[in-house]
Amino acid sequence: MQAPTKKALEAGRNVGGIKAAKTLSLQISYWALLESIRSHKGFKNANEALCYVIMERAKELGLETG
Helix, strand or coil: CCCCCHHHHHHCCCCCCCCCCCCCCCCHHHHHHHHHHHHHHCCCCHHHHHHHHHHHHHHHCCCCCC
């Protein structure tokens, strides 16, 4: 068994937990920024990019230590 790559960890892949579905209503400029982050970091989809952004911001705020 191999440890997940840094990119997989940043994207929130294979971290377990509960899955939930929620519709997000955002201005197109926010979706464009999210897509830019997704493309720049090489994530598979917007979900991975969103997980990354949330975790990075949580670390900045001192809410997460990973």
